[in-house]
Amino acid sequence: MVQLNLDAVKEPKGFMKVLQFFFAILAFATTTSFSTYFTFHASIKPPCNDTGATVVRQEVSYPFRLDTVIQEKQLCTQPAVEGRFHFQTDTSSDAEFFVAIGVICMLYSMAALAGYTLYGERYSESDSLPTADFLLHGLLAFLWLCAASAWAAGAGTLKDGCNPEVWMDQVCKGNVTCTFESGDFKGSFGKLNISLLFGFLNTFLWASNMWFLYKETPWFRGNQQAAPPAGDVGNI
Template structure:
């Protein structure tokens, strides 16, 4: 334990690249946690003709949003039996978004360990800062792709799970009976997850400049500029 603490260097956390990495760690958790922890219910009521026994249809929607796989059987209007039908499977977009969030979270931990416990490796090996910068380029692109895909998927999810769309899809219940809307799904948590996704895109993209400054390309360029600036033209006799 003492040997591990002896190698601890918190100076990188005071620098932009380290501080940004802490923010990336926190907001990557926020992005995937708000998605996987989502749950909300919708409901509508089937009012049967010639009967006072109304039936409330209620379903829970959760991650990963395979809403077309709902398989609950309802008994309504005395002897009628039916299942709720919802069109659409939005698992690919949500799972891609969550996967990028988890990978970003894991890489943030690895990078913080590198910065704080293996700082000599980062400072002395030219390839390590270049690789770190390149990985950030990849993650910035992945956050853009995942956030955009999930934003599109959420739009389609809202359309598929609106009560009007659900009641229209379940005509076997609502064609000969009166269906009245009940509780709508709450989408605010998923909207927040998308906001976190684009915030992560900003963090990973903006951190590229600070990481580029740690690479040998930038340092050599600065050394050359400093050398040219210190060279004075030869004086004349």
């Protein structure tokens, strides 16, 4: 019979599930909602008779596939000439892996918390359910570590991709001249750095919760039953 038991949330494994649910959302939400931009100046001579350079601005947002962007910008009016800028950075696989793990862990936290509160008695009497829960936690903790590490590397690549001084010579070729001037912008990455912190925090939460789940497994209960009572140790 299904019976709601909210006291399960007060137990370590239940309370940790609430934290895991909350911080998983924060991890993938700060990643998917992150956006920034970068700017640089470009000019073309000859045959352009214009003076000054044109500001080129490129928006950056999830899933961060800058390599699919080919921006055409009019660099000259006398005569009319356009410049084509093909950016090379692609960190979509790292970002999407990180977001996918966050969504999976959010859904698993919801399902596990529902199981603790609705089927707590069946969970405590079972050997297979706590064992499966423990093993899945180990797997998800490992995946969080992989995803956070991959996204940290991808974030570094993205920061370089938003810095025109790094790739300007490769993108601006021929008679197109690009410069990064004092008023130009390399992007702001505070929110992205926060998403990385949430990723590694989730790794810690899922790994540390394994101890509480291990105490529910038959392995721990078997060790407790096999240990001699404290009063009998001196009589051996």
